[in-house]
Amino acid sequence: MSGLLRTYFPPLPRSVTTLQVGGLVNAFGNGITLPFLFIYLHNVRGIGLGIVGLIVGSHALASIVAGPIFGAQIDRFGGRKLLAIALGILAVGYALYPFVHDPWQGFVVAAITGIGVGAFWPSQSTLIAGLTPTEQRPAAFAMQRVVMNLGIGLGALAGGLIATTESPGSFTVLFLLNSLTFVAYAAVMLALVPSPSLGAHAREPGARGSYRDVLRHRPFVAVIGLNALFIFAGFSGFELLPVYAKNEAAVSETQIGIVFLVNTVVIVLLQLPIARLSQGRRRMPALGLLGLLWAAAWLVVPVSGARTAVAATLILTLAIVVFAVGECLHGAVQAPLVVELAEPRLLGRYMALSALSWQVGFALGPAVGGFVLEYSPSGVWIAAALFCAIGGGLALLVEGTLPARARRTPVSVAA
Template sequence: MMALIDALALPNTRGRVPLIVAQAVDALGTGLFLPFAVVYFHAAKGIPLTTVGAILSVAALLSLPAGPLTGQLVDRFGPRRVVIASLLIRVLTFGGYVFADVPWQLVVLVTITLWGESMFWPGAAALVAQVADDGQRVRWYAMERALRNVGIGVGGLVGSVLVTWGGTGGYTAVVLLNAISFLAAAGLFASWRSGEPPRRADGRPRERGGYREVLSDRAFLGVLTTVCVFALCDLALTVLMSAYVIEARGLPAWQPGVLFAINTALVVLAQTAVAGMIERHRRTRVLQLAAGIWVVSFALFAMVPSGDAGMALGLLALGMVVFTVAELLQAPTSSALTVAIAAEHLRGRYLGLEELMWSVARVMAPAGFTWLLAKGPVLPWLALSACCLGAVLVLRRLERVLPGHARRETAGV
């Protein structure tokens, strides 16, 4: 058994199984609803698609402060409590979706939902940093990502069956099952006590600090720049790819589904193994490599022809494999780098600002990618490539200004 665990580069999970199951349940519920988020409000509520898009954009803007606020909550109350609160918030909002049927109500509910979602990610990342054994943080983040992809994939399949056979009632079932999954995950986190931070032996109060201290960390400001760049790269898969393949290149509508399947399969099968390969390498170097590999994938996507569907699929599939390799390197490494830089008593604030960069990218990506795509099919890939090359330069400079302990640390220490 230990040989298999080492071969798959899995972390030590003894005493932490409820944490893993809770994250898997959360991912399963998310997968139920995620593929149908836009369609649900249109098909089940009769709201025009343009209005749905406006609702989601407004809600995303209103939820931007959630990340920094969550950072304060994590540092004050601990990550487990914040994660439980984020799940309970979404239990209430998804229950509310069933009864809401006018746009202003949905703006309120979606905004609160996004606040809950933005609370979950810094809380979960801080919880993993708190409970992971020395040297295993990257393994934990990698396993978490693989589990999330499995859960989202299975949830998406179940949701598809419900929607296909149940019609409007199927959409309602998907929403309610998602709420139930969040409630079950909250119960699992609440029943698990191992994640509580130990009290100081000398009885003195915990150290305090604020965002002024975090924002004075020049190295971390550089890290935040790269987080935003990598978030845009990641969002290219969900926001840009389908429009590029179908609209810009005029290729069959089934091809994006194949590309998503390739990406999901590779993440599930290879994420933990890749984490094991990179855990002894300097994090900044791993992220530079990821950025360079992303540039190669964007070049392959840009070369996709419009006329030949077979050749186009071959280039797209190759590009997706290369794209996913970059994801496998970057995803578990970025949060591990943030945790390595952060002082323990400010860890939540560091991760909260990391989530803010993701939120900013989610706001920028739809408008930015579609505008560039309208100007020319190749322009989004050129812009992303330029951003990645800029990230490489920032990361090279970071190697000289990182705190000594963070520069020496291997992933997970």
């Protein structure tokens, strides 16, 4: 029993646990809007799927531009201050979505939220890494993935119960609720989470460094390049799946919410056990398996398009379960590996470029996928599966570039 408790409730610093609670509230708000943004812009506001894909992609493009700028400031001022700024920008941005009626307005709002996200992820990741001892970081980042997915899943279910295309005002409720969760997260963080010490190395003459130092680190560049491919072909499919399910398989908003909830349940149950099982094991073969699982998941999706709504929901649920297992492998490997490869004095920059790999994938995925979905609803999933499988093979090649100490997940003292 004690081993089971340590698996699902790993001993983490109180400040990190508090940060995770704030993140849970925030993730709930994100989940309320995430599955329904495409539907809102296309079905409610009448914007074409291809343009909607570009709007969603521009959100990620703004993050790509903003992330490195904020990363340098994180190394200077710390993750806590920059996280507060990011949450304020996001609160304003999502509160503006109800005012979007034309494509240009969508691009403006997406740019605002993209800037916020560009600051959010490196700030939060740097703060968690700075507050957590090295051997506890895999558990801390695994817990972050759990609370993020739990919040998103519960939020998606709530959003599915609230939103209906027959009532545009219901989507206003979604966006305002999401905006309020950013405010709540900021309040919790500022009140209860301290700034971690930067350490003596950060104060040494010439220790500040630059992005050139980070980009010279070839193993790190290989890892984030691989991650960009996985996000492009894998995670960005979450932006396309709801609109595909509704328009090609006649799945309702509530059923879409249920599918996302199943994804959450699988991650909540398996993420921390998989993180614990990964201790002492090689990291890159796990990412290789991830690629195969995601390829299999996306190959299942087109089958749902020729079925009844109930059958389609069951098929999509199967696909999302397989995908979720791959997500757990990703959560056990990616973020802890980036932190282990990073130089502490440049941690903000490393986390910014790591976040950049996500945003590159999220920029290209919906932008390309939206147009492909419009002309070949089944073809987009087959192409995504192919890229995921290629990523799985590349993961084994990247392993050879890693230093020996980073090839295996460290074993926690408490394990």
